Amino acid sequence: MFPNLLDLGFLHLRTYGAxxxxxxxxxxxxxxxxxxxKDMGNLFMSLMISGVVGxxxxxxxxxxxxxxxxxxxxxxxxxxxxxxxxxxLILSVLFFFAWCYFKKERPLALADxxxxxxxxxxxxxxxxxxxxxxxxxxxxxSPLAVSFPMHSPxxxxxxxxxxxxxxxARSLPVLPxxxxxxxxxxALFAALLWVYRRYRRHTAGLYMIGYGVLRFGMEYxxxxxxxxxxxFSISQTISLATIxxxxxxxxxxxxxRHNR
Numbered sequence: 001m002f003p004n005l006l007d008l009g010f011l012h013l014r015t016y017g018a019x020x021x022x023x024x025x026x027x028x029x030x031x032x033x034x035x036x037x038k039d040m041g042n043l044f045m046s047l048m049i050s051g052v053v054g055x056x057x058x059x060x061x062x063x064x065x066x067x068x069x070x071x072x073x074x075x076x077x078x079x080x081x082x083x084x085x086x087x088x089l090i091l092s093v094l095f096f097f098a099w100c101y102f103k104k105e106r107p108l109a110l111a112d113x114x115x116x117x118x119x120x121x122x123x124x125x126x127x128x129x130x131x132x133x134x135x136x137x138x139x140x141x142s143p144l145a146v147s148f149p150m151h152s153p154x155x156x157x158x159x160x161x162x163x164x165x166x167x168x169a170r171s172l173p174v175l176p177x178x179x180x181x182x183x184x185x186x187a188l189f190a191a192l193l194w195v196y197r198r199y200r201r202h203t204a205g206l207y208m209i210g211y212g213v214l215r216f217g218m219e220y221x222x223x224x225x226x227x228x229x230x231x232f233s234i235s236q237t238i239s240l241a242t243i244x245x246x247x248x249x250x251x252x253x254x255x256x257r258h259n260r
Contacts, residue, residue, distance in 0.1 A: 002015050002131045003015055003016070003131060003132050003133065005018045014132070015128060015131040015132065016125075016128035016129065016131060016132040017128070018128070019124045019125060019127050019128030019131070020052075020121075020124065020125050020128055022124050023120065023121035023122070023123070023124030023125055024044065024048050024121060026120060026121065026124070027044065027117040027118070027120055027121040028040060028041065028044040030117055030120070031044065031113060031114065031117055034113060034116075034196070034197075035113055043096075043099060046095060046099065047092045047095065047096060047114075050088070050091045050092045050094075050095040051088035051089070051091065051092045052078065052083065052088060053088075053091060054087040054088040054089070054090055054091025054092060055083035055084050055085060055087045055088030056075070056078055056082065056083055056087070057087055057091070058084035058086060058087020058088070058090075059082045059083055059084040059087065060075050060082075061087075062084060062227045062234055063082070063225070063227075066225065067082070082134070084235075085122065085125070086215075086234075086235055086238045086242075090238075096110075096111070096114070108201075108204065108249075108252075108253055109200075109201075111204040112196060112200065112201055112202065112203040112204050113196065113203075114204075115192065115203045115204040115206075115207035115208075116189070116192040116193050116195070116196040116203045116207070117189070117193075118207060118211075119185040119186070119188040119189035119192065119207065119210075119211065120185070120186070120189040122185050122211075123181075123182040123183075123185035123186050123189065124182075126178045126179070126181045126182040126185065127178070127179070127182050129178040130176060130178035130179055130182075132153075133148045133152035133153050133154060134153050134178075134224065135177060135178050135181075135222070135224060136148065136153065136154045136174045136175075136176070136177060136178070136222075136223055136224055137174045137175025137176060137177035137180070137221045137222055137223045138174060138175055138221055138222065138223040139158075139163075139172050139173065139174055139223060140173060140174060140175045141173065142173075142175060144175065144176065145173035145174055145175055145176070146173060146174065146176050147170040147171050147172065147173050147174070148170065148171045148174070149169070149170055149171075150168065150169055150170065152171060153224065154171040154172075154174050154223070154224075155168070155170070155171040157223075157224065157225065158171050158172055174223050175221050175223070177218060177221045177222055177223075180218065180221065181214070181215075181218050184214050184218070185211075185214070188207070188210045188211065188214065191206075191210070192206060192207055192210070201253055202249075202250050202253060202254075204246075204249050204253075205246040205247065205248075205249030205250035205253065206246065206250070207246070208242045208243065208245055208246025208249065209242075209243050209246035209247060209250075210246075211239075211242065212239040212240070212242035212243035212246060213239070213243060215235055215236075215239045215242075216235075216236050216239040216240070216243075219232075219233050219235050219236045219239075
């Protein structure tokens with residue numbers, strides 16, 4: 001756990017934020033190289049802002065009673081962590097289609113490009129999660145398990161559950177699901193990049209299916225508090241919808257191609 005990348009008193013840089021910024025810059029650079037366009041900056045900046053806002057809104061909704069009902073002003077403290085990826089994805093998608101409409105861009109072609117790169121930026125964000133200590137996994141005796149230090153999210157959760165004493169220097173070992181997901185996202189990025197370079201289509205649908213399956217399974221390894229929708233967590237429920245939408249994207253794209 002390494003939450004602060006730089007702390008000079010007058011200059012304070014969170015590792016989580018730095019990882020997100022690095023992912024954004026890498027994806028922006030790759031998008032311009034793959035497309036041959038030099039006008040992607042405004043779109044990517046807008047998508048990043050809408051992603052952060054949407055992620056925060058979703059996190060606040062999911063954790064309203066436990067974290068924000070008594071301290072509503074903490075909603076704006078994103079420097080303390082607390083983002084839900086699916087919320088950011090949903091708001092970014094809505095903004096993306098609005099942007100394409102007003103700019104008269106072809107949304108499917110541009111969505112295929114951006115979708116091939118999202119897993120890379122997301123992987124950078126998950127590494128930031130590991131450094132901050134959020135999005136941790138279940139308690140485990142696996143040799144891959146890690147213990148987070150005192151005052152980390154895992155430590156506080158285990159303390160409130162009576163699993164450790166207030167003087168415990170570290171949390172009980174938990175699965176590093178942040179790193180598991182980062183590795184899986186890098187593999188998904190490699191696969192989608194190959195598909196995009198070879199076919200220039202279907203990566204948007206394949207991304208939604210691939211990440212939906214990945215996230216659905218990863219939720220079973222998570223140990224942080226998860227809001228439920230019936231037998232599934234909120235993220236698993238959204239994953240099922242994402243998988244379905246991805247399949248629709250592929251079918252629609254194939255039909256549109258044949259009808260040209």
